[in-house]
Amino acid sequence: MQVKNSNYFIDKDVQLLLGTLLRVGVLISSAVILLGGIIFLSTQSNAVVSFSEFKPEQVKISSIANIFEGLKTFDGLAIIQFGVLLLIFTPIARVVFSIFSFLLEKDYLYVVIGTIVLCVIITSLYLDVAH
């Protein structure tokens, strides 16, 4: 029982830390998206947009390499996509963090399970699904 309780409190600490991590992740990514949005709107707010037809080739900033390329020129849309990327990586950071906490607890079964989940996500990063 004693062991169970102390574990419970370690878990609680880890979760509070995770909560902060998520909040900071959301905050930073929304700040980046807002910055990109302001830059984009200040130059192109009168341009006409239509999304009535799906044209994947029109979205130029659709890979991580392209996003970093666009960041060099301070392109508003690339900055937005970078913010989106940070948002996507926030829950992934939570998985990485959990793996480390399992490692500290010496729970190797869950180090393996966490690593499997991480590998699936990394696979999705490299998966090229035809249009």
Add this chain to the structure above:
Amino acid sequence: MTVLVFTLIVLVGAFLAGLLGSLTGLGGGVIIIPLLTLGLGVDIHYAIGASIISVIATSSGSAAAYVKEGITNVRIGMFLEIATTVSAIVGVVIATYIDANSIMVVFGLILLFSAFMMLKKKIDHSNNEKTSILASYFKLNGSYPTEDGVKQYAVHNVIGGFAMMFVAGTLSGLLGIGSGALKVIGMDNIMKIPFKVSTTTSNFMIGVTAAASALIYLHKGQIDPVIAMPVSLGVILGATLGAKILIKTKTDKLKWVFAVVITFLALQMIYNGLIG
């Protein structure tokens, strides 16, 4: 439509989606997609890409608030994420092979189901009878704080729950939604996990699952920054405000009103999908 007008309309819509989504527990995605497709004539592929971003934003944003009231079972979450992430990828792949109209119809049906689940009275099935060998092996049984001290609970039917998560993940990847309603069935009804634990754990899983499919959608060109910008900012603001109001307000009446609106939107999506 000019970029400025489009941005402002979507910003307001996404704010309301985030607000209502957090007040009713339905999430932002199920509202964002009808808003973009039915309201603004946006192609469903772009709507799904924007929605998956809003799902991640809501999940991560509310997780920070959840930490105080409930307790996530990270082991249950991580174990079931094997099912949800693999199946999310399967869902995205399926989406490439079926046409936009069929996706609209499936989405409408899930919307109807979510509205039904939102109104259905929840029953806590949890107990501490350790019946599942798998639950013990994977250390899924746990404990959580209540007013009467720390309470133990046992997890049941691990295989059934895992299978249900596979369905939830597939739909999440296919439609760009969090699949919260299906995850609740899997965890509350099949695995008999207590509410306090299942709500927060499901929220944890939703973010991770959505991240897996979001990366593929990004590469497929379905996440357009012009839409993603107002959607993410609006949803984050709305969901944050919603989480604050939720502590002080009863939402029963709101849920009924919302269910009627959702049902109407669902039928419209199904109709549009069927006539092409």
